[in-house]
Amino acid sequence: MSVSLPPPRKQRRIILAVVGICAAPIAASYLLYYVWKPAGGLTYGQLLETRPVPAFRQVTLDGKAADLGQLKGKWLLAMVDDGSCNVACLDALHALRQIRIAQGKEMGRLERVWFLTGTAAPSAEALARADGARLFRAQDPVPLPGDQTGGYYLIDPLGNQVVRYPRSADPVKVIKEIGKFLKNNENLG
CATH class of the missing domain: 1.20.5 (Single alpha-helices involved in coiled-coils or other helix-helix interfaces)
Known part of the structure; x- marks a missing residue:
């Protein structure tokens, strides 16, 4: 064949x-x-180089030593401003509170932090707006990039800086984006 x-x-x-x-x-x-x-995913905020926030000296308002390690396992919305807290600062404190509340059942994973610079004590109105936020007085310059008093930062549960939002950011877009971070990283904090 x-x-x-x-x-x-x-x-x-x-x-x-x-x-x-x-x-x-x-x-x-x-x-x-x-x-x-x-093009990849577009973020509303400014993506930062993912690296740990360097250690710096800080204390609580009553003078006890503090550090971000106390908050490991939580997402942090952090802002830096003087204790005298002008109108823009008060608005930012309110916005951070609303952003956290808007996360619904996920809000327990998100903690607000206000790093106070200078020696001025926060006013009663500022403390009321901070309602539930952690207040730390920075003893050294806060090692976060960019214009610190012009924005706020998202720090992941491992202590890495992630995103910087300007204080003029649209809160609805920030809420949605942070919600995505929380949802897409369920096992991270």
Whole structure:
């Protein structure tokens, strides 16, 4: 019994088709990765270089030593401002409170922190707006990037800086974005 082979030209086409089918996904992946780079997820806030917030000296309002290690396992919404707290500071304190409350059942995973700079004591109105936030007086400069009094920061449960939001940010967009962070990182704090 003899097996008849297709003509050489047809054999060549079959081999080239098989090689092309196998090589196409690899070629497509290189093109997509190196030529048509995907835009990726866009964040509303300014993404920061993910690195731990360096240690710095801080105390509670009653003078006891404090550090962010006490809050490991919680997402932190942190702001830095002077104890005299002007109108923009009061508005930021209110916004942080609303952002936390808007997280619903996830709000227990989110803690608010106010790093006080300077020696001024917070006013009664500022303390009322901070309602439930942790207040720490920074003894050293707070090592967070950017204009600290012009924004607030999201710090992950491992102590890494994640995002900076300007104080003029749309609270609805910030609420949605932080909700996504909490949802997508359920096992992280």
